Amino acid sequence: MNKIMFQNYGTQSNWVNGKYHPSYSKKTISIISPYFGKEIATIPESNFADLDFAVKNAQAAFPAWSGLNIRDRAEVMFNLKSIIENNLDEMAELIALDNGKTVADAKGSILRGKEVVEFATSLPSMLRGDSSPVGSGITCTMTQEPLGVVAGITPFNFPAMVPLWMIPLAITTGNCFILKPSEQTPLSTFKLAEYLKEAGLPDGVFNIVNGAREVVEGICDHPDIKAVAFVGSSTVAKIVYARSAANGKRAICLGGAKNHMIVVPDADQDSTAKGLLASSMGSAGQRCMAASVAVGVANIDPIIDQLVEEARNYKLGVDMGTIVSKAALDRITNYIDEAEKMGAKILIDGRNATPPEGYENGYWLGATILDHVEPDWPSATDEIFGPVLSIIRKDNLEDAMQVENGNQYGNAAAVFTTSGQVAKTISESASAGMIGINIGVPVPREPYSFGGWNESKYGHGDITGKSGVDFWTNLKKVTARWPESTEAWKKYF
Ligand code: NAD
Secondary structure: OOOOOOOOOOEOOEEEOOEEEOOOOOOEEEEEEOOOOEEEEEEEOOOHHHHHHHHHHHHHHHHHHHHOOHHHHHHHHHHHHHHHHHOHHHHHHHHHHHHOOOHHHHHHHHHHHHHHHHHHOOHHHHOOOEEEEEEOOEEEEEEEEEOOEEEEEOOOOOOOHHHHHHHHHHHHOOOEEEEEOOOOOOHHHHHHHHHHHHOOOOOOOEEEOOOOHHHHHHHHHOOOEEEEEEEOOHHHHHHHHHHHHHOOOEEEEEOOOOEEEEEOOOOOHHHHHHHHHHHHHHHHHOOOOOEEEEEEEOOOHHHHHHHHHHHHOOOEOOOEOOOOOHHHHHHHHHHHHHHHHHOOEEEEOHHHOOOOOOOOOOOOOOOEEEEOOOOOOHHHHOOOOOOEEEEEEEOOHHHHHHHHHHOOOOOEEEEEOOOHHHHHHHHHHOOOOEEEEOOOOOOOOOOOOOOOOHHHEEOOOOOOHHHHHHHOEEEEEEEEEOOOOOHHHHOOO
8 A cells, every 4th residue: 555654734724815914713623544543634614704815815815807809817737737647646635645545546536627727728718708690780798708707616535636626617707716624624725726826827816715615605705705606515515505595696505416327147257347337436426526435236146145255345435435534433333233134135345344553543434235224224324424325226227227216316327238228218317417328427527517416506507517617607788789870980991
C-alpha cells in the first residue's frame, strides 16, 4: 500500500480575498484522520460574520472579474489544469489523510474533477450567444450572463472532485464563489485555493468559509448570494433547497442514493463479478454512485461465487481505504448486524478484517456481502454508505425492476447482460438519471452532465456539462431595431 504519513497541520483559517484569514468565531472543529484516529488539524466553525466578510470581498471582485473577456477567464482554467496535474501527488496525499481514501483512489477522483476544468476551457466557444433576425429590421441576440456571488456546499466523500464540479463552471462564466467544504475533509480545498491563485485568479473571486450548519444556513439566507449548489445527503439537500428557494435563490441540491445493479444469467461472468465488486466496494462504498444492491434474476450463482472469491482478495489499504469516521463505522456495522439478525446469509464478513500494519487505530471495515436480503430490509432500502453489498434474488426481470424502481432515490441503475433487449428494457424503464449497461459506476464523462432523479436531486438540471453552465448564468435577450433612415445619417450614403 501507499504509505500515508501522519502529519498535524495545526490551526487552519478561512480563505478570503486571496489569502488565509482567521475566523471571527472562537469555535473550532477537530479534523481526525481516519487512518490514525487522531487529530490532524482544526478548522474554524465559522459564523455569519465570516460568511458576510467573504461575500463582501466576493462582491467587490465581481465587477472586474465579470467584466473580463471570457477567453481571459478561461485562461485561468488552462493554467489550473497544469497546476493540478503537477501537484497530483500532494493533493492526493492530503485527501487520503483526511478522508481515508487510498492514494490511488484519491488521484482518480482529482482527475475526474479535472475533467470539468478541461470542459471549462471550452466555454469561450460554447458561450458565443445566439443572434438572428426575428422580424423586419429586428434582430434578437441572446447571451449568458453571470449571476454575481454564488456558493457551493460540499460533502466529505469527494473533497476535491465535488468542489471541482462547481468552481470551474461558476467562475469561468464570471461569478465569484464561496465554498463551504465538508467539515470532515477540508484540507485539500485549501490547496485548490492556492492553485487557483497561482493560476492567475484575481483575489476575491474564490473564497472558502469553513464550518458547519451555521454557515450553510447563512448561505441559504444571505441576500447577496444569488445561487446555491449543494451536494450531500438527501435530508440536508432537501432542507438547503427549500431554504434557498424560500429566499428567492436558484438552487441545485444533489442528495444521497441507493443504486441497484440488475444481473441476468446471460451476463459475462468475469467482467460482471469484477463490475459488481468495483461498484459496491470502490471508495469503501462511500460514493453516491456506488451500487449497494445487486438484484439477481433467476440463477446467477456462478457470478456470485466469483464475486465472493474476488472480494476475499480485496486488501484493506490497497484496494480500499478506511471509513470516514468512527460514527460512520458504527452506523454501517449496525446495518450488517441487523441484516444478520433478520436472516441474511453473510457470504463475506468485513467486520473482522485485519487493518494494515501501522494503521491499527483507523476506521476499517472489509468488504461485506449479504445474500438473500429482502427488498424491505433496512440494508436494502437505506443508503448505508459503506462497503456492503446486499443481494436480492428475484425470478424475473419485471420483479427485479420493481425492486429497483421501488426505492426513493434515482441517481444510478445498472444492468449486466449480453442481451440487447434486456439492456434496452432496463435503460428505458429505470427511474434514475444515470444508467450503466455492463458498467457498475455509470458516471457520465464531460461534457455529458452529472445528476440523478427523484430524492437524489432537488432542483432543475444537472450539476456539470451544459446544464451546469446554464445553472450559473442568466439569459439576457436583446431585441434591437435601428431606424431605417434618418436625416442624421443619410448624408453618409
Ligand atoms: P452531509 O449531508 O452530512 O453533509 C454535506 C454538507 O452539508 C456538509 O458541508 C455539511 O457541513 C452540511 N450539513 C450537514 N448537516 C447539515 C445540517 N443539518 N444543516 C445544514 N448543513 C448541514 O453529507 P456527507 O455525509 O458529507 O456526504 C455523504 C452524502 O453525500 C451521501 O448521502 C452521498 O450520497 C451524498 N453525495 C451525493 C452526491 C451526488 O452527486 N448525488 C455526490 C457525493 C455525495
